[in-house]
Amino acid sequence: MPDIDRSKTMRDKIRAAIRAVPRSKVSTYGAVARAAGYPHGARQVVQTLHRSFGLPWHRIVGAGGEIKLRGDSAVEQRLRLQAEGVAFRGRRVDMRRHEHKFPKKPRKGSQLSR
Secondary structure (H helix, E strand, C coil): CCHHHHHHHHHHHHHHHHHCCCCCCEEEHHHHHHHCCCCCCHHHHHHHHHHCCCCCHHHEECHHHECCCCCHHHHHHHHHHHHCCCCEECCEECHHHHECCCCCCCCCCCCCCC
16 A cells, blocks of 8 residues: 555544544544554554544643643643533643543454354
8 A cells, every 4th residue: 555545544544533522531642643543653543633623622632631732822722621521630631530531452363262
């Protein structure tokens, strides 16, 4: 498959994973990448968020619930999350209460034989 097609497929999978995060929940860049099938693709999640419109971008945070944006964008992200009912512990999202858990995908070749 040409790189252009594979890249489009990757972005589509990442967008779908981002859209799967419900209101009042958050996920990390790394968790979104893993859910999309790209376990080392956190940077691609960031690129997809920058290049796409209409995604719930404010629901994606850094590891440990940290808002990675700076300045006015960070304030906007926090306000949007608080408007959805997301609680913070200091400067971080309370991940125990608000982290979205994606369904686990079976690993390739890990079939149970009984």
